[in-house]
Amino acid sequence: VNLVEVTQGADLLDRAARGDILAVSRLITAFECGSSAGAGVVGDVYARTGRAKVVGLTGVPGSGKSTLAAALVRQFRELGQTVAVVAVDPSSSISGGAILGDRIRMNAVAGDSGVFVRSMASRRALGGLAAATADAVAVLDACGWDVVIVETVGAGQAEVEIARLAPTVIVVSVPGLGDEIQAIKAGLLEIADIHVVNKSDHPGAHRATTELRLMLRMKPGTDAGAWPTPVLQTIATDGTGLAELRQTVEDHQQWLRATGELARRARTGAGARLRAITGDLLLRRFRNSIEGPDFDRLVDDVVNLRLDPYTAAAEIVSRLIRPEESVKSGASADD
């Protein structure tokens, strides 16, 4: 453990909590990189969470999510609430991008110290990006930001998983897209707490809204106490419908707290996170024992079709774990 870094972590958290935006940014980076500065304050950060309204914003590409996010930021700002936006782009793991969204948004809110924008672009695994996003949200929550918007760039499975980190999920769609995009929407339908049909001045907006409402009515398990998932219409570019969207977010957050649903979602989320981190730690513990000449020989065997990958992996695991431990576990692929 690097004691200088740990001290830096406590100092960073202190400054970040007092509104120093540069310190907030550096603290998120410290968590992202797994540095000692982050590890030193992780307990303090998580202990301070639980006050921010955390909102997920996802939807099909081309639906105007970025513009909608900026417009929603302005709504909360008009009420004097501070807003942080975490923009997540899983698809940029290769090119290391997410710069575009930043630029767009920074123009819209430049010079306002009550707004913080941060892009998360993965250079690591998917699990890593979700974890880094959760940490960033925790840092912002702990530092006293009133609203934290988690915006995803795409709408694939990874993006859906990340948007679900937020207790209130807004799903944005747009009139007049093709069948292929409708298929994607089907996966998004079930995670939405609030539906938004953006660009509602475009032809087909009424039809898209009606279709969504119809699909929602056919959803099973919609009982009396359930949240009546609204379908709102907006035009993000001129602000139409944005005040209503902001109010609906507040209503949903209040509903979450009043019904105990917030605690239930927190529990499910904490369980999933604990499992993921545990899996990650286990793999890291074993990494040194896995890689090496034996591993390379097994890869050769797989490439040359002498061994299938399952039998090869089972061989690695049986070398790692002693017999008395494997008795407790399930069957392996090679027996």
Place this chain on the structure above:
Amino acid sequence: VNLVEVTQGADLLDRAARGDILAVSRLITAFECGSSAGAGVVGDVYARTGRAKVVGLTGVPGSGKSTLAAALVRQFRELGQTVAVVAVDPSSSISGGAILGDRIRMNAVAGDSGVFVRSMASRRALGGLAAATADAVAVLDACGWDVVIVETVGAGQAEVEIARLAPTVIVVSVPGLGDEIQAIKAGLLEIADIHVVNKSDHPGAHRATTELRLMLRMKPGTDAGAWPTPVLQTIATDGTGLAELRQTVEDHQQWLRATGELARRARTGAGARLRAITGDLLLRRFRNSIEGPDFDRLVDDVVNLRLDPYTAAAEIVSRLIRPEESVKSGASADD
């Protein structure tokens, strides 16, 4: 081990290899569900792989991938080659869908026993879907299909990972999409062996093609022996440019074999797969020891902000692994 199922597996593989399409389908399902029938023949299946031309097809939503896939199938069929399509939809994990794509494609190729279409919709984790897709490709390769096309529905990180399973990756784009989609395309640029600008009769097709060529020219590391990534124009609905696309796929496969690049990619892929399966097996071995009252108590602590998730996970791991083993590993989050 269920001996009846194992016998069924051998029987299934036998029938599948002789062209029984129902047997092919059941064998893929056996692998997907991890049944003994699949486990019994996994060695035989992988030993028979390596002959099929495996092609990945990905791109932005709305680019007409499904229509292009169907048109490419017809091209290979005209030369008498058998073609299997594995359509992967990571976003349908929740709704269990991918039915749409199936319907579209089945209409196009119905009644042709030289064509096989299979949808993979994940009800499991992402790693699970990539693994199931790799297994499906192995089954089809082992059963003698000449061409296997892996088509992804979306274009998020998960889809990109799955398309990369194929040694030849076609990335489809389309003229006139917004900035947000261009940002996604940036992530796809680097995995493309062949670029296709579909709907090339639409306005902006020339510009889209020129832009792609320009971006490719700026790509670092394009030396003399490298594959000169082509940018083709197609109109999938009327077949324009499809013969050229088919020929380019053949050219790329030949280049892969001639330069040894196929073996290099196979080696990288096998290594990654072996690591993933090993991680998965490790987690399964430990699952019983992880879940339980102790785990639930730690989740409570995390929810009630008494403990951060990293410290909680480190506690689980330190209980699982004995001291002498943890000495070999790196630092944990709580020390």
